[in-house]
Each structure stands twice: as structure tokens, then as C-alpha cells.
Amino acid sequence: MAELIPLPSGYPALLEELKTRIRAAQLRAALTLNQETIRLYWSIGQDLSSRFAAEGWGTKVVDRLAKDLGTEFPGVEGFSLRNLRYMRSFAEAWPDPQILQQAAKLPWGHHMVLLDRLKDGQSREWYLRASIEHGWSRNVLTHHISTGLQEREGKALTNFSRTLPAEDSDLTQQILKDPYSFEFLTLSSSAKERELERGLLKHLRDLLLELGRGFAFVGSQVQLEVDGQAYFIDLLFYHLRLHCYFVIELKNGAFKPEYAGKLSFYLSAVDATMRTSVDGPSIGVLICESRSGPTVEYTLQNINRPIGVSTYRATRELPEPLQSEVPSIEDLQEVVEKLRKELNETRQAQEIDTEEPR
16 A cells, blocks of 8 residues: 555655665675675685695595584585685685785685686786776686786787877777787688678677777777768777777788878878867777788887777687588598599499490
């Protein structure tokens, strides 16, 4: 019957405010619980590590510990033999309590990925901090480790230090990668730019993941009209943090100086026709199959528009699950040789029949 009671005018606004407040409190409680759990696991791991070193504990002792803790806390997950081993590795990976303050901001599943996939402490800390800064999920973290993001980030050749405001230059440099990993695509060695573009649009979600957080897709083959003539941008994005357009041009081949000149023209046109007073300078990204460092540097030296040049890598063969289903070149050659042999034998037999007297 409550829904039949006349509601005061301020009720809907109060209800929405309370919903927001409750959700925020739930989020804070979840974060606090996660941080306390991470700190508990670290302290357990420290105890295990010290006893392994000082008292020679072995796997059997930890196995007994897992069973006793499971008996004492039935239904509480996290005290399995496997997880206790992770706790020990976790404490040994982050011995500094200062780092622990950062590590406690990530869920335990993220730490399992970091421990499993990264043996180098500096790399592990890099991905830890990047996960916190960008809010990566566990799957996204796994993806970036598998594609070697740390080694690729900030490696594009650019003129940003000269063409962008100082406060944006470093950030924009770090946003770009070299090479870009388009390994979700399967391209032939003779693929054209349009084939590459269509493949990226088909896998737009993967492309956005590779570009990084903050990119919003605007369109492909975006038309610019200049002096009565139409020009088309391959891919156009807007970066929500930098508040500027990113014009991306794709080239399936080696970098050529004239590519940068055309991209600079596109940037001028975008700034003149699409940029607003709240937007920063539009940024160009030229993604080629290969490039020469000196050629790129000389080309960008006197261009006053911000441009970065990167390469890309893509799958040049069939994905592993399909390889067993499709015959190899050797298999096809074997079939051709077999058919050729059978054809020659048939012809020889026909010639013998023709030569025999009737």
C-alpha cells in the first residue's frame, strides 16, 4: 500500500541522493575490505617466508597449515595450499611496506597475474602502478603483459616536445606506442590500407584496448571538404583526457616523407573545421608497417603540427586453431605431384592403346 501514499515533492530527489550515497558507501566498504585482505595475505606471506628461511619449513608443513586454517574457518576462501604459496611469493615480491600501500589497491586476482607472468621486480611494479592509474581489469592487465606494453609505450618517434604545450607533451608521448599490436587481425603480406582499416573497425573493441584508456571513436573515412574538394581521414578519435582529436592514418608499407605532409594538412583542416575553443591542438598518428628513424626525424623536423610515427604488427598467418584444419603448402604440393603422376600414367596408357594394332 506504500505506493498509494501521496509523495511529497522532494521525495524523488531525496531517493536518488540516498541511492548514490549508499552505492558510494558500498564501494568504500568493498575497497576497505580488499585492502585489509591484501594486508592480511602479505603478513601471512611474511611469516611463511621467514619460517621457510629460518626454520626450514617445507611443503608438508604448509599443507598442514592450510588444512588447519580451513577447519577453523569453514567456508572462508583463500587459505588453500596454493593460495598460501601465493602469499609467500607476494610478500617476497613486495618486501617494502611503502609499496604495499599501493599494492593493497589492487584485487588479489591481479596480484596472482603479476606473480605468475612477471619475474622482474621493476616490470612487476610498472604494471602494478599502471593497473592502479588506469583501472585495468584482470583480463586487461593480462592482455597488456602478454603484448609487452611496457616495452612499447612511449616509443613512437614524434615532434611533440616542440609542437605541444609542455604540460601535454610528455603525457601524449606516453600515450603512443611502437609498435602497435594488431595481432587480433590476420593480414596477407599484400594487404592494402583499406583491408587494414576494415579489420580494425571490425575489431574496434580490441583497437580501443590497444590504443589505451581515454580514446573515444569518432568515425572512419571522415570527410573533410577543403576548397571544394573532399578528403577522407582513415580513423578519427577524440581523447577525453587531453581534450583533442587524434587523426590516425594507416599505411601498409614503409614510411615515406610525403605521408607526414598529408597528415599535417589533415590536422590543419580538422583544427579549422572541427576544433572548438575548449579543444587542444589536434594530434596526428601515422602508423606504418616499418620506418627508418633518421628519415622520420628529418621529416618531422620542420613540421609545426604534432605528429607521431609508429609501426604495427599483425598476424601474418592463420590462427593456431585453424592451422590444423587447413592444408599446408607441402600438403598441397604433394597432392599436385600425385595428380600429375596419375595424369602422366593415364596419358601413357592411352598412347599404348592407340599404338596397338586393331
